[in-house]
Amino acid sequence: MKTVTINPGNVSFQVNDEETILSAALKNGLVVPYGCKDGACGSCKAKITAGEVDYGTYQKRALSEFEKKTQSILLCTAKPITDVAITANLLSVAKEYQPKKLPCRVENVKKVTDDIAIIYLKLPANQKFSFLPGQYIDILLEGDKRRSYSMANAPREDNLIELHVKHNPGGLFTDSIFGFKSESKVEIKEKKILRLEGPLGTFYFRKNSDKNIIFLASGTGIGPIKAIIENLALENLQYNIFLYWGVRKPKDLYLSQNIESWSKKITKFTYIPVVSEASVEDNWKGRTGFVHHALMEDHNSLVGYNVYACGSPLMVNAAFDDLTKKLNLGEKNFFSDAFTIAADINK
Template sequence: MALLCQCRAKSDIALVVDELDSVADIEVRNLPCKVQSIKHLNHDVTQIILKIPGAESLQYLAGQYVDLIHPDFEPRAFSIANAPTNSGLIELHVRQIENGKFTNFVFNKLEEKSLLRIEGPKGDFFFREESKKPVILIAGGTGLGPIKSIIEHAIATKLNRQIYLYWGVRDEVDLYMDLPEQWANDNDNIHFVPVLSEPNDAWQGKTGFVHEGVLSDFEDLTGYEIYACGPPAMVKAVASTFVEQGMIKDNFFSDAFVFAFTGKK
């Protein structure tokens, strides 16, 4: 391992940049948007639908995120939860963070018709459409947002690769949408497994951490493409344990929902 931030070149060097063409082609834009609707999906997740005014729309790849900009706060990152369809609508799933300044504002004060700005699309967590490998998608909490974008895009483009979705939450109340079940019922190639880490007594499904759920179902992960999105600890657990069970690093894509807290606003 080399810590490149600690290295100094002693001579001329050639750098090879592994640039992702499909992302490089997309312009990052700063656009105004209006809050079209706000809906509390459960005790700590709010769905916000933003509308970009006029005929404008944001070009992005399924899985990417935007920075949400409000004049009273520093920008906060949220993944886009709807598939790219040029509709001018952006759906976000925002989890309320204890003592979190912006997410508490969203939960308690943000109103429909408010004006915000978004900057994006950003990030290299996006669905690799050219691949033919079966896909394992792992979402932790609101990590379902970008995974929803990927699955809706896969359904819209009639993708026939096998898709295994594992959604990890604490208890049943945290499964804030019924859509995953619907996707699995309506599409033969989509399979859905919820995994609860702190289940109530009535729960009969999988329990434990979501990455353990995948590991127990797939003995050999060699042939799979794996996408993981959600809390940093979950993403880290997937990255470190899946390689031992055959996952090839180049077939692993992730977005960790780290906090942007800087001590300012």
């Protein structure tokens, strides 16, 4: 057993052998920024200031060799070899948002495009499930497998959770939803009982800020952003909100009606859809190209803004690099949730 100390704050906790620093921190009620929990997104990056760690297995895009040489680690894969001190941002999250496991029932499966479905899960009426809009859950499957999906709604009185799921061919979870045969025994249909764990992740709205907001989404990354915006629509907002949503084809803009309703509820709300692969047949007359490039075309500086980005790791990483280096966005003003699909392959 090793001791890990987080600074600033000088907060220490114990880490068992073969346990990651992130896992031990969460077990001790300490929340640091994190996302995928499997070394793919880079959200849990921290600096090691003393001691030695086993870096674990991770994707190179999440932690570069340069970052590794400058003492950066991923808390979700790093295991302490000695007692360790790290620099990380400890978040204040109420106990009611601590993760727990509970059953749920598939209430409805609604296919909104040929490869995107909205799944509604019903939670037990006698078990309170509190979460922050933008967080995600893990669907627990046989053989200790799990699949992560962001919740696409703010907390509801009817105990429903909404998930936006894109078909990933060969996916352990998604093949069943779209009627494809799979070697797995996973079957997703109405009234099916599943188990979940949540809430998870640190992608949620920071209320202690008066900065203008830019939401940047690609594909089904609109889901958790939808949850945040629906919650914000209930409040008397005094700052500008911009939503940039990037998709491949116009047909993939499956939330157009919802977004129109947000425009009526939020006074200073601007919506910019961006299509990357529009054809002549699509007759698309809106913005084209990469979604974060559209943002950069519209803004000369992001000083005074918070940016919330959600979607593919390629988009999230490119947006972070370009917005912080070219538009003066502070690194601490960029909040992200990178969707990783490798974990959804049936192995």
